[in-house]
Amino acid sequence: MEIHMLMVIFSTSVIAGQIQAAKLEDKEFWYKKGKDQLRKISETFAGNVFASATNVIIFIGDGMSISTITTARIYKNSKSDTNEGQPLYFENFPCVGYMKTYNVDHLVTDGAASATAMFTGSKTKEGRIGIDSTLELNCDDGKHPSSRLSSISEWAAKSSKWVGIVTNTRITDATPAAMYAHIPDRHWECDVPNEFKKCFKDIATQLVEDSPGTYIRVFLGGGLDVMGVTKSDYCRNRKKNLVEYWLNNKKRNGATFVKNAKELNDLKRTRTDFLMGLFSEGSMPYNLERDTSPTGQPSLKEMTEKALEILSKNENGFILLVENGLIDKAHHMNAVKLALDETLELEKAVELAATKTRKDRTLIIVTADHSQGLGFHGNTKRGSSLLGKAGDMNWDILFYGTGPGARRNNLSTCENDTTSSRYTANAHYYSPQSVHTGEDVVVYARGPGASLLVGNYEQSYIAHAISFAAAITAFANMITPQSYIVLLSLTLYIILSNNNITLKCR
Incomplete structure (x- = not known):
C-alpha cells in the first residue's frame, strides 16, 4: 500500500512537473x-558606442542551410570562373551568429513557428502564427487575447516607422504572415473552419x-487567389475581393495596386504611400522559369528596390522583411539547381539593399x-560541376536525406538531366517532399546593432535584438536596469568624445 501511494505521489509529481514545464514556455518565458x-x-x-538603427532590413532565405550557402557560393563562382572560396555578398558582413531553430513542441520546426519566433520574440508550437504555446484549439477557452503575440510590425508602427513585406511566395504564407497575423493554423490563409469563425479571421482578411496589417505600407509577392482577385x-470559399477592399480603404493615402513588372517599375515614388503588388495566383515562379517580359513577374531584387523607394520616404525610418521562400520550395522537390539559383537571387537583393541604404543608419x-x-x-575535384557525379561513383555530389529523388526511376527526363532547372538530386529515403532539418542556421549582420547578433542564441532573440537596435516600442519593456546604466554610460561617452564608433565584430 505504501509503495502504491509513493508511486501515485511520484506520478502526480512528474505530471505536475510536465504541466508546469509546458506552462513555462509561454511568451513570458x-x-x-x-x-x-x-x-x-x-x-x-x-x-564602444552602440549606434541606433533608423532602418532594419531582415532577409530570410527559407530553408537556407549552411550547406545551401556553401554550395550556392561554389555554384556562382564556377559560372564566372572565379575561385570557389569567393564569398557571397552577405558573407562579408562583419557580424556572424548561429540561431537555434527548435520550437516549443518540435526539435525540427516549420516556417510558421520559426517566423513567429523571429518576429515576436516568443517561440510557439508548430503551425501557429502570432500566438504563443498556451492556446488550446477551442473558441470557448477565453485565452485568445492573452495568447496573442505582438510583432516587430506593431512595435515599428507605434514608433512611427513604416513597414514593408516582400516575398516570392504568397503574401499570406507563413513567413510574411507572422509579421501581421494571429492564427492557430498556418493553413487558414483564406478560410477558417466553421467552429472557429467566431474567434479567428483568415490570414488574408486579417491583412x-x-x-498591424492595416499599418503596413508595402506588400509585394504572390497571392491573387487568396486575396480574392x-x-x-485553393480559395474556393473566398467571396470578397480583398484587394478592392484594401484600395477603397487606402485610396485617400495614395494607395496603388500593381500586377506585373512594368507597372511596378513605372510606379512614381512621390505618388505612392501604400503599395500592394500581386504577381501570380499562388507563389511566384522560380527565377529560372519566370516571365521576364514587362508584363511578367519582377525579380526579388526589383521588388526590394521598389519597396525601399517607398519606405525611405519616412524620415522616422522603416522595417522591411524580404523573403525568398522559393529556396525552401525547391529543396522540398530535391530541385537543387533551383534552390541554388534562388539563393543567388536573395544575394542580389541583399547587395541592392546594402548599396541603396546608409551603412551607419x-x-x-x-x-x-x-x-x-x-x-x-x-x-x-575542384572545378567540378556541383550538378554532376562525385568522382568515379554514380552519386550526385549534392543529395538529400529525404524526398522524391529517392525514386529516380519514376522521374521524367528533365528531372534526370543535371543541366535542367527541374533536375532532381538523389535522396536517401523516399518522401513526397524533402523534410526540414533541425541544425542551427547562420545569421549575418551589418550596421548599427549588428554586434547584438554575434554568438549562439534562441531564434526568438532576433526580435529582441531588433527592438533594442531600432529602439522601437517593445524595447522599453525588455531592457533591465543594469542595461540602462550601460547605455547611459555609452551615451555620455558619445557626448564627451564627440565620436560615433560602432562596435566591430571582425
Whole structure:
C-alpha cells in the first residue's frame, strides 16, 4: 500500500512537473530569455558606442542551410570562373551568429513557428502564427487575447516607422504572415473552419482589416487567389475581393495596386504611400522559369528596390522583411539547381539593399527560418560541376536525406538531366517532399546593432535584438536596469568624445 501511494505521489509529481514545464514556455518565458541575452551582450559594450538603427532590413532565405550557402557560393563562382572560396555578398558582413531553430513542441520546426519566433520574440508550437504555446484549439477557452503575440510590425508602427513585406511566395504564407497575423493554423490563409469563425479571421482578411496589417505600407509577392482577385480551388470559399477592399480603404493615402513588372517599375515614388503588388495566383515562379517580359513577374531584387523607394520616404525610418521562400520550395522537390539559383537571387537583393541604404543608419540581417537536408559529399575535384557525379561513383555530389529523388526511376527526363532547372538530386529515403532539418542556421549582420547578433542564441532573440537596435516600442519593456546604466554610460561617452564608433565584430 505504501509503495502504491509513493508511486501515485511520484506520478502526480512528474505530471505536475510536465504541466508546469509546458506552462513555462509561454511568451513570458521567451521574453525573459530574450532579456537575459540582451543583458549579457549589452554588458560587453563598455568602451564602444552602440549606434541606433533608423532602418532594419531582415532577409530570410527559407530553408537556407549552411550547406545551401556553401554550395550556392561554389555554384556562382564556377559560372564566372572565379575561385570557389569567393564569398557571397552577405558573407562579408562583419557580424556572424548561429540561431537555434527548435520550437516549443518540435526539435525540427516549420516556417510558421520559426517566423513567429523571429518576429515576436516568443517561440510557439508548430503551425501557429502570432500566438504563443498556451492556446488550446477551442473558441470557448477565453485565452485568445492573452495568447496573442505582438510583432516587430506593431512595435515599428507605434514608433512611427513604416513597414514593408516582400516575398516570392504568397503574401499570406507563413513567413510574411507572422509579421501581421494571429492564427492557430498556418493553413487558414483564406478560410477558417466553421467552429472557429467566431474567434479567428483568415490570414488574408486579417491583412486588410486588422492591426498591424492595416499599418503596413508595402506588400509585394504572390497571392491573387487568396486575396480574392482570381478564383481557384485553393480559395474556393473566398467571396470578397480583398484587394478592392484594401484600395477603397487606402485610396485617400495614395494607395496603388500593381500586377506585373512594368507597372511596378513605372510606379512614381512621390505618388505612392501604400503599395500592394500581386504577381501570380499562388507563389511566384522560380527565377529560372519566370516571365521576364514587362508584363511578367519582377525579380526579388526589383521588388526590394521598389519597396525601399517607398519606405525611405519616412524620415522616422522603416522595417522591411524580404523573403525568398522559393529556396525552401525547391529543396522540398530535391530541385537543387533551383534552390541554388534562388539563393543567388536573395544575394542580389541583399547587395541592392546594402548599396541603396546608409551603412551607419541601417541594420541588415540575413538568415534562414530553418534548415533543409541538402548534403555535399564525395571525392569531388575542384572545378567540378556541383550538378554532376562525385568522382568515379554514380552519386550526385549534392543529395538529400529525404524526398522524391529517392525514386529516380519514376522521374521524367528533365528531372534526370543535371543541366535542367527541374533536375532532381538523389535522396536517401523516399518522401513526397524533402523534410526540414533541425541544425542551427547562420545569421549575418551589418550596421548599427549588428554586434547584438554575434554568438549562439534562441531564434526568438532576433526580435529582441531588433527592438533594442531600432529602439522601437517593445524595447522599453525588455531592457533591465543594469542595461540602462550601460547605455547611459555609452551615451555620455558619445557626448564627451564627440565620436560615433560602432562596435566591430571582425
